[in-house]
Amino acid sequence: MKQRQNCTVRSQRVKMDDESQFRVSSEEEMPLPTFLQSQFEKSSKNPNKISYAKDFSFSEHPSFDAWMASLSELIPAFLLPEGPSDMMDYLYREEPERRPRLWMAYIGSEGTRTPLHVDRIASIAFNLHVIGKGTKEWWFIRYDQLDQLQHHIVELGGDFWNDSFWMAPAELESLGLPMWQCQQKRGDLVIVPPAVPHTVLNRGELSCAIAADVLHYKTVRESWNREKVNYQIQRNSPFYFRKVIEHALRVELEERKNTSLLEELISIFAEILEEEGKVETHEEIREGERTCNACGMDIYNRVYTCPKKRCDFDLCPLCYAKGHIHQHSLSCQASVPLCQLHRLLERHVLVSKESKKRRKRRS
Numbered sequence: 001m002k003q004r005q006n007c008t009v010r011s012q013r014v015k016m017d018d019e020s021q022f023r024v025s026s027e028e029e030m031p032l033p034t035f036l037q038s039q040f041e042k043s044s045k046n047p048n049k050i051s052y053a054k055d056f057s058f059s060e061h062p063s064f065d066a067w068m069a070s071l072s073e074l075i076p077a078f079l080l081p082e083g084p085s086d087m088m089d090y091l092y093r094e095e096p097e098r099r100p101r102l103w104m105a106y107i108g109s110e111g112t113r114t115p116l117h118v119d120r121i122a123s124i125a126f127n128l129h130v131i132g133k134g135t136k137e138w139w140f141i142r143y144d145q146l147d148q149l150q151h152h153i154v155e156l157g158g159d160f161w162n163d164s165f166w167m168a169p170a171e172l173e174s175l176g177l178p179m180w181q182c183q184q185k186r187g188d189l190v191i192v193p194p195a196v197p198h199t200v201l202n203r204g205e206l207s208c209a210i211a212a213d214v215l216h217y218k219t220v221r222e223s224w225n226r227e228k229v230n231y232q233i234q235r236n237s238p239f240y241f242r243k244v245i246e247h248a249l250r251v252e253l254e255e256r257k258n259t260s261l262l263e264e265l266i267s268i269f270a271e272i273l274e275e276e277g278k279v280e281t282h283e284e285i286r287e288g289e290r291t292c293n294a295c296g297m298d299i300y301n302r303v304y305t306c307p308k309k310r311c312d313f314d315l316c317p318l319c320y321a322k323g324h325i326h327q328h329s330l331s332c333q334a335s336v337p338l339c340q341l342h343r344l345l346e347r348h349v350l351v352s353k354e355s356k357k358r359r360k361r362r363s
Contacts, residue, residue, distance in 0.1 A: 032053070035051065035053050035107070036107070038051060039051070039107075039109060039206055050108075050109070050110070050111045050112055051108075051112070052106070052107070052108040052112035052113075052202075053105070053106065053107040053108065054106050054108070054112075054114070055104050055106070056104065056105055057101070057103065057104060057105075058103065058104075058105045058210070059101035059103050064101075064103075071128075075126070075128070075189065078124075078214070078216065079124065079126050079191065079212075079214055080212075080214070081101070081102060081103070081212045081213070081214055082099070083214070085214060085216050085217055085218070086214050086215060086216070087215040087216070087217050087220065087244050087248055088215055088244060090244055090247040090248040090251055091240065091243055091244045091247045093247075093251070102212060102213060103210060103211070103212050104210070104211050104212070105208060105209070105210050105211075106127075106208065106209045106210075106211065107206065107207070107208045108134075108202045108206070108207065109134055109202060109204070109205055109206045109207070110134070110202065110203060110204055110205075111201075111202065112201075112202045113166065113199070113200060113201045113202060114199060114200040115163055115164055115165050115166045115199060116149070116153070116160060116165055116166070116167060116172075116197055116198070116199045117160070117163045117197065117198070117199070118146065118160075118195055118196070118197050118198075118226075119192065119194070119195075119213060120226070120230060121213075121215065121223050121226050121227055121230065121241055122194040122195045122219055122222040122223040122225070122226040123194065123213035123214055123215050123216070123219075123223065124191070124192070124193065124194055124213070124214045124216050124219065125191070125192040125211060125212070125213045125214075126189060126190065126191050126192065126211060126212065127184070127189070127190045127192070127200075127209050127210075127211040128188075128189050128190075128209060128210050128211070129184050129185060129186050129187065129188050129189075129190075129207060129208075129209045130186070130208055130209060130210055131186065131207065131208040132186060132205060132206050132207030132208050133186070133204060133205040133206075133207070134202055134203060134204040134205040134206055134207030135183050135184060135185050135202075135203045135204055135207065136183070136184040136190075136200055136201070136202055136203070136207065136209065137169070137181065137182075137183055137184075137200065137201045137202075137203055138181065138182050138183075138184060138190060138198060138199075138200050139169065139172060139173075139179055139180070139181050139198060139199050139200075140179060140180045140181075140182075140192075140196055140197070140198045141177050141178070141179045141196070141197040141198070142177070142178040142179065142196070143193070143194075143195045143196045143197070145177045145178060145179075145197070146195070146197055148177060149175070149177060149197055152175055153165055153167075160197075166199070167199070169201065172199070184209075186207070194216075194219045194222050194223070195222055195226060215241075215244065217248075217258070217261050220245075220261070220264055220265070220268065221264055221268070223241060224241070224245075224268045224271070227241045227242075230297075231297060231316075231318055240298055240300070242272050242300035242301070243300055243301075245265060245268050245269055245272060246269065246272075246301075246344075248261075248265055249262075249265045249266065249269050249344055250344065252265060253344065266345060269344065269345065270345060272300075273345070275317065290303055290314050291314070292314060292315055292316035292319055293313050293314055293315060294315055294316075294319040294322075294324045295316065295318070295319050297316055297318075299314060299316050302316075302317050302332065302333070303315070303316065303332070303333050304316075304317070304320040304330040304331070304332055304333075305330060305331060305333055306326055306328045306330055306331075307328070307329075307330075307331050308328050311328065313326050313328075313330075315330060
């Protein structure tokens with residue numbers, strides 16, 4: 001496995017006398033050793049410029065698998081990506097080598113921060129402080145206050161869903177919303193519940209934390225609600241949620257190990273099929289291979305595509321319905337004919353009827 005040489009470093013500028021003026025100014029690629037060296041040689045020429053290595057992957061490092069084995073002994077199984085509770089397992093069960101590793105690392109010092117946001121698909125996230133004397137301060141706003149928080153941010157001229165709006169701690173606390181604050185030190189593990197708005201501020205010397213998200217089967221309904229919002233605001237996520245639901249439903253119909261999950265999957269999949277509507281033609285589409293040219297979202301099953309050769313243009317159903325156009329006529333295609341997807345639900349109905357008959361005979 002090839003070792004990763006570069007990480008994304010975000011140069012951040014902030015007026016030290018007014019934290020509300022914080023903003024990200026640029027992004028650049030640099031070798032990780034170069035970034036670390038820059039942290040120990042900070043120049044006094046521009047004291048308002050601080051750098052944060054944020055959201056960079058380290059899963060290609062040769063020691064990653066050994067490190068993961070050690071970590072799995074420390075962290076509860078339900079939090080581990082690729083663990084028993086992670087629904088992404090349904091999607092990559094037959095091709096585990098295709099599964100993306102979504103582990104991220106964060107290295108920063110005094111003043112670097114993560115703006116207010118909600119994890120994109122109501123996943124359960126964790127953040128482990130692994131190295132450094134610096135600390136991380138967290139603010140969590142109660143999940144049912146999201147609409148009110150968004151209202152305040154709009155009044156201040158921001159947009160909560162861009163993951164770029166920063167509020168100074170005093171300003172955030174002055175809103176009077178129910179919230180919790182905690183300080184994270186080396187060795188501390190912070191768990192972020194699904195759909196909980198949060199923000200992070202690094203304090204003191206350099207620190208390094210690693211984080212990951214788990215698409216947990218017990219929060220699949222909340223994840224679906226968040227996925228629908230993501231499509232409305234054109235906010236993509238690294239989880240191919242609709243495809244995960246389809247694969248999970250196929251497995252659970254076969255194994256029938258988790259009745260409550262199966263019922264939830266059936267309900268969600270019925271809504272997905274309602275969105276899909278009529279499909280004219282059939283073409284194999286592997287998840288993650290196509291994105292909408294208008295909104296950038298991953299395309300699940302149905303796609304409106306340009307039939308001209310060498311013209312790589314696709315629209316998702318939502319953007320097509322909104323009237324986005326192309327210079328050529330678009331044809332509707334899908335990876336799986338809609339009739340086949342409906343048979344998944346029909347099969348469940350037939351099996352349920354047989355189960356009821358057997359129960360009656362036994363009684």
